Amino acid sequence: MKLDLRSIIDSDGSRLPFRFEVDDSEFDFDTVTEFTSPVICEGSVENHAGALSAVGSVKASFSCVCARCLKALEKSVSIPFTAYLAEELQDEDSEDYYLIEGENVDIGEVARDALVLNMPTRFLCDEDCKGLCPKCGKNLNEGPCDCGEDQDPRLAALAQLLEN
Ligand SMILES: [Zn+2]
Ligand SMILES: [Zn+2]
Incomplete structure (x- = not known):
């Protein structure tokens, strides 16, 4: 997604709004099962005394699973970003800098980076999710399993010692 900056590149104080759908086919997040609505990037490029910066956010909704109990979840994120646009990049410029080429900037790259970084x-169904029993696989949010209950407390103390 290229953004044409011609209208603001030489105009101090000007502003160019943008809003577009980010191509989500190239994302490969371990944590995301699938995107449930279009990934949207919106914001504006601003010219402050000749320096251009893109300020905006990327919004994504997706299905995923709880990292502890594997329950299916629906989550959404809104990730703000500020990217600096420059016609030449120096080695010391940080990853927040993006190259202006022929008065265009690849704003899609800015959006992808914001989301990827x-x-x-990981996601949790609840901060207090108890997860699955490592022995029998039961979801401990639904109640204790039999593995823990009839364990001899002396054995549990020994297991604790061995773990450490
Ligand atoms: Zn959970
Ligand atoms: Zn168990």
């Missing part, structure tokens, strides 16, 4: 690496 800031996507949470």
Whole structure:
């Protein structure tokens, strides 16, 4: 997704709004089962004393699973970004800088980077999710399983020692 900056590139104080759908086919997040609505990027490029910056956010809704109990979840994220646009990049420029080529900037790349770099690496159904029993696989949010209950407390203490 190229954004034509001609109208603001030489105009201090000007602003160019943008809104577009991010191609989600190239994302490969381990945590995301599938996107449930279009990934939308919106914001504007602003010219402050000749320096251009793109300020906006990427919004995505998707299905995923709880990292502990594997329950299916629907989540959405809204990731804000600020990207600096420059006609030449120096080696020392950070990853927040993007190249203006022929008065265009690849705003799709800015949106992809914002999402890839800031996507949470795991999701939980609840902060207090108890997860699955490592022995029998029962979902412990639904109640205790039999593995724990009839364990001899002395054995449990020994197991704890061995774990450490
Ligand atoms: Zn869970
Ligand atoms: Zn169990």
